[in-house]
Amino acid sequence: MDDSALLQFSRQILLPEFGIAGQTRLSDGCVVIVGLGGLGSAAAMYLAAAGVGKLILLDDDVVDLSNLQRQIAHDVNHIGILKVFSARDRLLALNPSCEVVAQPVRFVAHQADAWLAEADLVLDCCDNFATRFALNQVCCSAQIPLVSGAALGWSGQVCVFLYQSGQACYRCLFADHPESAATCSEHGIMSPLVGVIGSLQALEALKVLAQVGDTLHSRLLLFDGLHQTWRTVQVSADPACPVCSAADSP
Numbered sequence: 247m248d249d250s251a252l253l254q255f256s257r258q259i260l261l262p263e264f265g266i267a268g269q270t271r272l273s274d275g276c277v278v279i280v281g282l283g284g285l286g287s288a289a290a291m292y293l294a295a296a297g298v299g300k301l302i303l304l305d306d307d308v309v310d311l312s313n314l315q316r317q318i319a320h321d322v323n324h325i326g327i328l329k330v331f332s333a334r335d336r337l338l339a340l341n342p343s344c345e346v347v348a349q350p351v352r353f354v355a356h357q358a359d360a361w362l363a364e365a366d367l368v369l370d371c372c373d374n375f376a377t378r379f380a381l382n383q384v385c386c387s388a389q390i391p392l393v394s395g396a397a398l399g400w401s402g403q404v405c406v407f408l409y410q411s412g413q414a415c416y417r418c419l420f421a422d423h424p425e426s427a428a429t430c431s432e433h434g435i436m437s438p439l440v441g442v443i444g445s446l447q448a449l450e451a452l453k454v455l456a457q458v459g460d461t462l463h464s465r466l467l468l469f470d471g472l473h474q475t476w477r478t479v480q481v482s483a484d485p486a487c488p489v490c491s492a493a494d495s496p
Contacts, residue, residue: 247273251343255297268456269297275455276300276364279371280353280381282329283307284435285395286371287319288444289451294337296452300345301337302361303330306352316437353377358384367451370394371444373430375420382416385409386489391454392416395447400436400472402443405481406450406462413464414481415490439471 247266252259255269275298279286282305293301307329309320317329324332330348337346349361353372358380362368368390370381378394385392385407392407394416407415446467453459468477485491 251297254341258296263458264456268458271456272297272452273299275366276302277367277369277451277455278302278304278361278365279369280304280377281371281373282317282319282333283313283371283373284316284430284440285397285444285447286369287317287333288441289369289371289395289448290333290337291319291340292445292448293451294341294344294346296448297341298344298452298455300347300364302347302349302365303333304349304351304353304361305329305333306350312431316435316440318441353381355380355384358388362388362390365390367391367393367454369447369451370416371447378416378420382407383489386415393447393450393454395443397440397443398430398435399433400439400470402439402469402471403466404443404446404450404462404469405466406454408454408461408463409490410463412483413490414483415487417489418484418487419466419481421484436471439469442469442471 258264259266259269277293277298279290279301282303290301309324309327309329309332311325313320319333319336328350330350334346334348337344368385370378370392372378386409389409395404450461453461464481466479466481
């Protein structure tokens with residue numbers, strides 16, 4: 247690590263739990279971020295600023311005026327531009343030494359190998375259950391940690407899945423697709439909420455990569471922004487889960 251990097255990341259390196267060893271693990275790390283909306287914007291910016299070596303961005307959507315209320319990686323000059331390219335510009339402005347790969351595609355399981363080949367960790371910042379279930383399936387199969395976040399209205403949640411034997415996966419938490427999942431366009435969302443949840447996703451990702459602290463594995467963190475309350479729920483592995491129980495079977 248050169249003198250410039252030591253200065254740039256000095257406030258993290260000063261942390262006794264983190265140090266140069268933690269920073270080195272970040273610089274060697276590769277994170278795939280699925281979704282560059284509100285959650286992905288906040289998470290990606292903090293991961294780049296913290297010094298993660300490589301970020302792979304997946305999203306096939308373009309920037310819309312209605313996004314700018316909460317999706318802080320984008321601005322009015324990027325309206326109509328694919329979000330992965332808009333976000334790439336912002337991330338490189340924060341940290342030019344971060345390698346940012348923009349993939350203007352929707353995540354699909356049968357193409358996952360190409361995107362996850364280098365991944366040390368995946369961030370689920372998407373907005374639909376179909377993608378979340380697919381991400382969980384491929385991350386469980388590949389044994390790649392997944393940091394999942396969701397936000398709607400005034401509430402949000404974060405959970406970490408490490409796919410170790412006996413630990414829950416996303417499918418244990420949500421056994422089936424909800425019949426009618428609510429969306430921000432239908433029900434609304436408070437602007438800073440995605441910043442809170444996306445930042446927590448980034449923090450959990452940094453801890454996993456740097457191998458420090460206790461993560462939210464097998465724990466679901468629930469945040470109510472309207473009443474400013476936090477709650478943690480233990481998530482147990484489902485012995486009949488078609489994803490992780492099958493993976494644990496000999």
